Amino acid sequence: MAFFGFKDLSSLSSVDMTIYRYVSQNPDKVVYMRVRDIAQNAHVSNSSVMRFIHKIGFNSFPEFKAYLSHNDLLSKPKVSEMTYFDASNFPKDISLRLELVANAIYQSDNVVTLGIGESAFMAEYAARRMAFLGYNANAITDPFYPLHGKLKNAVNTIIICFSVSGETTELIELVNKFVNNDEVTLVCVSSNEASTIAKMSRYVLSFSEERHYLANYYDLSSHIPVMYIIESLDHVLEKMVTD
Known part of the structure; x- marks a missing residue:
């Protein structure tokens, strides 16, 4: 045996x-x-x-x-199967980008995270962790949510959009309403730095990850790089709160 x-x-x-x-x-x-x-x-x-x-x-x-x-x-x-990503998965200036985004969040009054599909879980995760740190953070996972009306009178707002491709039509339409709004700062978390949403955003927190599909339909790509970005951002924010 x-x-x-x-x-x-x-x-x-x-x-x-x-x-x-x-x-x-x-x-x-x-x-x-x-x-x-x-x-x-x-x-x-x-x-x-x-x-x-x-x-x-x-x-x-x-x-x-x-x-x-x-x-x-x-x-x-023994550990080869556990090596999901390393520094090569991120741009060389990722630390600087995280600092810039964290500083913008620190000075904001409202934080909205956006995401649909698999990215909806990342948006909810990010909002929850920032709420723990005392920020007024909310996740929107419905692309048809009347966000523009909700933020009509809001000031100093940051919208963080999670989209692996950066080309999700519903999110593009939603984010486009805030491109020329001086009270809103757009941040994109995406694997495609040249995507439509990335170009619409002031800051881009990008990563690279091989896409993995089951039966050419079910997306089983790893979201660990995205979680790394979220938690690294929270780490910087936590230092700002406690210092």
Whole structure:
């Protein structure tokens, strides 16, 4: 029986699970250990290790170690699948852009975040975090919401538009109503710095991310770069509030 394919975890005792976790997290070390070394590091007895090895389907300790020696897990980088983005996903001046946008938000009276579809979740997330910091922030995820009328008499407002493509027709129509409004500062968070919404905005917080679709329809692209922008912006804002 393959150790890492062992599925009947409910049959394992608490001591078994302790050994299971230690071995599965340290296969590259365990392959060179003796029974007593595993027992010592897992803080269990030698006999507990042997009972565990037999319980998961191996006839002997050498058989167990032979499996570990040939297991693909040992030759794969453990963190490669967790590397979603790095500095190359953002423009070189992203820190300066974040500072400029944060300063504009700090001096504003109202913050509105816009987004539809998947970007609606990012807009809501951003508004909620800024509200925690004491800003009058609200998320609009309905492109037909009468935002122009709501902000008719408002002053010193920032609108942050989340759009991966920057070409969403409904958002373009909504944002276009504020392009010539001196009381509104437009900010675009998009992967396309040359997009229509980006060109309409004063500030652009851009990122690059490979688009991933399932069946050419369902967008499964990562939003982690967007979350990084949101949380980095909040970090700058928090410093402004507390300093």
